[in-house]
Structure formats: structure tokens, C-alpha cells
Amino acid sequence: MSKEVIIVGGGLAGISAALEALECGMRPIVLEKSHSLGGRARSLYARDVKAPIDHGQHLLSASYHHTLQLLQKLGTLSLIAFQKRLFIHFIFPEGQSIAFRAYNIPPPFHFLLPLLVRPEISWKEKLGLIQNGLRIFQQKPPQRASLTVEDWIRPPRPHSTLKMILWQPLSLAVLNTPMEEASARLLRNAFRMGFLSSNKRSGLGFPQKDLSQIFGEPARKYILKHGGSVYIRTQIRRLIIENDRVKAVVGPQGKVFETPALVLALPPDALQPLLKPHADRLADVWNALQVFRFSPIVTINIWTQRPIEHPLPIAFVDSPFHWLVHLPWVFHRTGFQGYAVVSSAASRLAACSAEAIMEQLRNVFQRCLGLDLDRDLHLKQYKIIKEKRATIIQTPRADSVRPRSRTRISNLVLAGDWIQTHFPATIESAVISGKMAIRSLRC
Ligand SMILES: Cc1cc2nc3c(=O)[nH]c(=O)nc-3n(C[C@H](O)[C@H](O)[C@H](O)COP(=O)(O)OP(=O)(O)OC[C@H]3O[C@@H](n4cnc5c(N)ncnc54)[C@H](O)[C@@H]3O)c2cc1C
Structure with missing residues (x-):
């Protein structure tokens, strides 16, 4: 195994980055603040x-x-x-x-038909559903990125059945954001990937x-077994950046971890204090961090x-x-x-x-x-x-400023569910972001 990579944050983005690093022949060293891996998807x-x-x-x-x-x-x-x-x-x-x-028939009808037969749903809504469903299924070019789900579907009545059983619950479940504020682009992407893609994958x-038995604990064992390292109760407090390269990160009691490559797999609020001293150099990421709520x-x-x-x-x-x-x-x-x-x-x-x-x-x-x-x-x-x-909160504005993994510092990359993966900030986005981060290091 050649190059080492330090991964700060042992949530699903960090775990995914560690597994991808192993896949690429790198040695991951995961530094995690809490007492176990898994981040928000763990148990206590x-x-x-x-x-x-x-x-x-x-x-x-x-x-x-x-x-x-x-x-x-x-x-x-x-x-x-x-x-x-x-x-x-x-x-x-x-x-x-x-x-x-969902019916056992080809997509997208497996999803649309069970809704189209419901007497509670008006004909006008059914027509809108067919139009939107087919548009998403056929992967028509995205509509304006600034659209909210509410703008997109324009419910005929404030309490329309389809709004109540489809659009609002989906916006809340997938985007954790009410449809009046939620990004239509992200919901479309989730729809295309999920419910509409295949009846088997819906x-x-x-x-x-x-959750710790499903993600965190097996991941820790996997990383150790394959030659990586995991340090828990290790909160990183500072980055050392010299000549436009990350040299090291600083943990508890001033312990310095030198590294040739760094993945910061942290949510925006945990990333902010680490990037503050480097806000000028990483202005694009820093400015994006100010937008998220x-x-x-x-x-x-x-x-x-x-x-x-x-x-x-x-x-x-x-x-x-x-x-x-x-x-x-x-x-x-x-x-x-x-x-x-x-x-x-x-x-x-x-x-x-x-x-x-x-x-x-x-x-x-x-x-x-x-x-x-x-x-x-x-x-x-x-x-x-x-x-x-x-x-x-996954508004069109927040979606538009999600940064990419690669930063202006060549050996520093970002991961986390909020990185621009084109999917809502979920487990899947976190896992994709971890892979993207390692690939951005060009292993
Ligand atoms: C209540 C709840 C329900 C959810 N439900 C779903 C769902 O049903 N389906 C779904 O797909 N998604 C769901 N999610 C979202 C999902 O949990 C997250 O998208 C995903 O876990 C994010 O992973 P992450 O690695 O990006 O971030 P995190 O899980 O936040 O991982 C970041 C890690 O970094 C560590 N850390 C922070 N600061 C430092 C530091 N300075 N030094 C070292 N380590 C540090 C943290 O302790 C944490 O372990 C839910 C989230 C919550 C909170």
C-alpha cells in the first residue's frame, strides 16, 4: 500500500472514502470526533x-x-x-x-397507475402527474434550477390529494424540506433514480x-482488517496549510497528523471552524458555507x-x-x-x-x-x-451553491451528504461524495 490519506469524519461519507481509498491501494487513516463511526447514521x-x-x-x-x-x-x-x-x-x-x-408492470406505470386509479385524485391532477411522471422518466432536460417543488407541480387546490400523499410527503422524506421551499431539481433526480427507474428498485x-451494527462497527473492522487505521475520540481542531498544500491536521492535545492528502468528510457546521483561517484561499467553499441552514x-x-x-x-x-x-x-x-x-x-x-x-x-x-x-x-x-x-435545508439556492469535492488546494478534497452529488443530502449522497473525494485526488 503506498500513499496515505487522512479522512477527517467517520460518518458515511468518511467510511465510503476510506473504502474507496483501500480500493485504490491507498492507506486510509480515519479521525473521528465521537466514540464510534457512523456519524448521523449510528446508534447510541x-x-x-x-x-x-x-x-x-x-x-x-x-x-x-x-x-x-x-x-x-x-x-x-x-x-x-x-x-x-x-x-x-x-x-x-x-x-x-x-x-x-406499486404494480408489477414496467416503469413508470408501476408507480403512476396505482395513483391514476384512485377516485380521490382529480382528473386535472392525474393529467399533471402523467405529464410530470413521463417528463422525469424520459429524462427531459431539467427545468429551471430555481424552481421549488410547489412551483413545479402547481397544485390545483391547496389541499389536493396528490399534494398531500405524494409531493409533500416526498419533499419532507427525501429533502427534509417542505415542498414550498424544496428544490424541484433534487426531487426530480431522486424520483428518477428511485421510484420511477424500475419496479424492482422502487x-x-x-x-x-x-444502525451501528449495519454501518459503523462493520466499517471500523473492515478498515482495520484491510490495513487502514481508525482513531476515535479524535476531534480535529486545525489544518496546517503551507505553500498551497495541506501539511497536517491538529487533533486533541495538539497532536499533529502529517499527511500527503486530506479528505474533510464533515457537515457544513463542523467544517466552518476548520476553514475559517483559510477563508481567503478557499473563498468559494467558504461563501457556500454561509448559505446553508x-x-x-x-x-x-x-x-x-x-x-x-x-x-x-x-x-x-x-x-x-x-x-x-x-x-x-x-x-x-x-x-x-x-x-x-x-x-x-x-x-x-x-x-x-x-x-x-x-x-x-x-x-x-x-x-x-x-x-x-x-x-x-x-x-x-x-x-x-x-x-x-x-x-x-434543500432549497434551490442551497442546491446551486453545493461545492464540488475538489478544492483550490490540490491535496485537500471534501466529502459529505451536502457536497454537489446532484442527489438530495441522504445516505446515498454521503456515500457517493466519499467515492468522488478519493477519485478527485486522482489515486
Ligand atoms: C434523524 C435523521 C434521520 C435521517 N433519515 C434518513 C433516511 O431515512 N434516509 C437517508 O438516506 N438519510 C437520512 N438521514 C441523513 C443521513 O443520516 C445523512 O445524510 C448521512 O448520515 C450523512 O453522512 P456524512 O458522513 O455526510 O455526515 P455525518 O454523518 O454528520 O458525519 C460526519 C462525522 O464527522 C465527525 N466530526 C465532526 N467534526 C469533526 C472534527 N472536527 N474532527 C473529527 N470528526 C469530526 C462527526 O462526529 C461525524 O461522525 C437522516 C439524518 C438524520 C439526522
């Missing part, structure tokens, strides 16, 4: 409930081509249960429901174990004695909560049923107390599912995880 051990809890509920898509490759390498692909065909059970505030299941993937996700983990009998996953329509999914491993660890309720773009909910959030959840369960959390499900425990900076 919750002492009070004596079980791991994911940092936030994560769903994958069968179309996450690069992530699936990474999982295959780590030997953990079988820990994600993929739907054979996309299924989502939409439930409206008064309890009416739509069970959406399904959602549900982790069957806690963050959007929270709130995940409520509940443990119940009785199971929820409704088909899952549930997407709550027009509700402060968006998804309800089953956590199968909780039962093996605790003997209770585990569920996660997710709220995206959740600034209002994130500002509420735990009691206020649980009161709203009880109301939604009662109204939408006809279930009393205590009487019917025998709620045993709950744990609320508020991730205030879950992702960047």
Missing part, C-alpha cells in the same frame, strides 16, 4: 432502556446503488429488509386511508438491526407491549408526524414491540417539551389509528431524539 446505547437507539430512524431505498455496494462490502446488506415493491399506507387525519402499492429498505428531524421511539395491527409503514397525511415504522430488533433485545415515529422539517416540534410531543402523538394515534397508546398498546417506554441539524 440508552442506559435507561438497556438497548441501543438509533440517532434517528433511517429508511433506505432499493435504488441507493452506491450504498448497497458499500453494504455488500461490509457484509451487512442482508440486515436491510427491502420491500419487493413500494408499499406505503397513507392515513388521513380523520382515519381514512389509502394503501399505495421499494423502501428497513434496517433490521440498530439546517432542518431538524424528531424521532420518537416507542416500546409497547401490544403490536400495532395496521400495515406498516404508515405515512400520516397532514400531521405533525410523518412516518410510523416497526423496529424489529427491539423485540429481541427487550421483549417489547418497538416503533419509530418520525417528523421531518420539524422545527416546531423540536421546540416542544417531551410531554407536549407525547400529547400530540397520543392525539394522532387516537384520531388516525383509533388507538390509545396506553390502553390499547400498553406503552412501556418512549425516547425522543431531536436532531436539530439533521440535514441542510
Whole structure:
């Protein structure tokens, strides 16, 4: 193995960069601030409930081509249960429901037809859906990059069914941004890659174990086994740049790590203090960093004695909560049923107390599912995880300034879900960015 590369940040972008570096015959050295790898997609051990809890509920898509490759390498692909065909059970505030299941017919009709037969959707909306669906499927040139999802689909009525069961939930789930602000270009790309590309790749993937057993821990073992190094609890505080090249990074107690090549696989807020002293040299990246704002996700983990009998996953329509999914491993660890309720773009909910959030959840369960959390499900425990900076807010403006991996400093490259991968800031974007970063070093 020849050249060393230091990778700062052991989230999925850093893990992907490390695996790509190994592939290229380089020796990766991963420096991670926290006590484990995985970043935002990891689990924490919750002492009070004596079980791991994911940092936030994560769903994958069968179309996450690069992530699936990474999982295959780590030997953990079988820990994600993929739907054979996309299924989502939409439930409206008064309890009416739509069970959406993609058909087993060629794309894009596998996705469009189940919507076109719904009597709740007006003819005008159906026509718009066919036009937009075919346009995306045929890969017509992108419309104006400045369009929001709302501008793009121009819903005929503020509460049109299609807006409520398709565009708004998708904007929230995929972009963590309401459709009124979300970038249409990014949603189109996600659509093209995912739901519309093939009926086999339209399904959602549900982790069957806690996230650290799927990503972080197997990645650490893989990197060590193949000759790389991993330093945890190692927060990098400073970069040493001389003559337009990175010489070293400085960690805890002033420890210096010299390096011929550096990948900064960090989210924008963690990158900012490191780049501040070099803002002039890296003005384009620095200016982009000033544009990003963050959007929270709130995940409520509940443990119940009785199971929820409704088909899952549930997407709550027009509700402060968006998804309800089953956590199968909780039962093996605790003997209770585990569920996660997710709220995206959740600034209002994130500002509420735990009691206020649980009161709203009880109301939604009662109204939408006809279930009393205590009487019917025998709620045993709950744990609320508020991730205030879950992702960047993915507006057209933010999308337009996402930087590329390569920087003006030839041996310094960037990775992270927010780098310009042309996909929304998700696991897949993080994994793609890690590969792009190593390839930008021209290994
Ligand atoms: C609650 C929640 C739910 C989500 N749901 C989904 C989902 O369903 N599907 C999906 O595809 N995506 C989802 N995402 C997004 C997904 O988690 C991220 O896109 C992805 O994990 C980002 O990976 P990353 O490596 O770019 O960044 P991160 O995971 O943030 O990794 C950065 C790493 O750098 C470390 N670090 C920071 N500063 C330093 C420093 N100075 N020195 C050393 N290390 C440092 C951090 O500790 C961290 O480990 C969700 C995110 C959240 C928060």
C-alpha cells in the first residue's frame, strides 16, 4: 500500500472514502470526533432502556446503488429488509386511508397507475402527474434550477390529494424540506433514480438491526482488517496549510497528523471552524458555507407491549408526524414491540417539551389509528431524539451553491451528504461524495 490519506469524519461519507481509498491501494487513516463511526447514521446505547437507539430512524431505498455496494462490502446488506415493491399506507387525519402499492408492470406505470386509479385524485391532477411522471422518466432536460417543488407541480387546490400523499410527503422524506421551499431539481433526480427507474428498485429498505451494527462497527473492522487505521475520540481542531498544500491536521492535545492528502468528510457546521483561517484561499467553499441552514428531524421511539395491527409503514397525511415504522430488533433485545415515529422539517416540534410531543402523538394515534397508546398498546417506554441539524435545508439556492469535492488546494478534497452529488443530502449522497473525494485526488 503506498500513499496515505487522512479522512477527517467517520460518518458515511468518511467510511465510503476510506473504502474507496483501500480500493485504490491507498492507506486510509480515519479521525473521528465521537466514540464510534457512523456519524448521523449510528446508534447510541440508552442506559435507561438497556438497548441501543438509533440517532434517528433511517429508511433506505432499493435504488441507493452506491450504498448497497458499500453494504455488500461490509457484509451487512442482508440486515436491510427491502420491500419487493413500494408499499406505503397513507392515513388521513380523520382515519381514512389509502394503501399505495406499486404494480408489477414496467416503469413508470408501476408507480403512476396505482395513483391514476384512485377516485380521490382529480382528473386535472392525474393529467399533471402523467405529464410530470413521463417528463422525469424520459429524462427531459431539467427545468429551471430555481424552481421549488410547489412551483413545479402547481397544485390545483391547496389541499389536493396528490399534494398531500405524494409531493409533500416526498419533499419532507427525501429533502427534509417542505415542498414550498424544496428544490424541484433534487426531487426530480431522486424520483428518477428511485421510484420511477424500475419496479424492482422502487421499494423502501428497513434496517433490521440498530444502525451501528449495519454501518459503523462493520466499517471500523473492515478498515482495520484491510490495513487502514481508525482513531476515535479524535476531534480535529486545525489544518496546517503551507505553500498551497495541506501539511497536517491538529487533533486533541495538539497532536499533529502529517499527511500527503486530506479528505474533510464533515457537515457544513463542523467544517466552518476548520476553514475559517483559510477563508481567503478557499473563498468559494467558504461563501457556500454561509448559505446553508439546517432542518431538524424528531424521532420518537416507542416500546409497547401490544403490536400495532395496521400495515406498516404508515405515512400520516397532514400531521405533525410523518412516518410510523416497526423496529424489529427491539423485540429481541427487550421483549417489547418497538416503533419509530418520525417528523421531518420539524422545527416546531423540536421546540416542544417531551410531554407536549407525547400529547400530540397520543392525539394522532387516537384520531388516525383509533388507538390509545396506553390502553390499547400498553406503552412501556418512549425516547425522543431531536436532531436539530439533521440535514441542510434543500432549497434551490442551497442546491446551486453545493461545492464540488475538489478544492483550490490540490491535496485537500471534501466529502459529505451536502457536497454537489446532484442527489438530495441522504445516505446515498454521503456515500457517493466519499467515492468522488478519493477519485478527485486522482489515486
Ligand atoms: C434523524 C435523521 C434521520 C435521517 N433519515 C434518513 C433516511 O431515512 N434516509 C437517508 O438516506 N438519510 C437520512 N438521514 C441523513 C443521513 O443520516 C445523512 O445524510 C448521512 O448520515 C450523512 O453522512 P456524512 O458522513 O455526510 O455526515 P455525518 O454523518 O454528520 O458525519 C460526519 C462525522 O464527522 C465527525 N466530526 C465532526 N467534526 C469533526 C472534527 N472536527 N474532527 C473529527 N470528526 C469530526 C462527526 O462526529 C461525524 O461522525 C437522516 C439524518 C438524520 C439526522
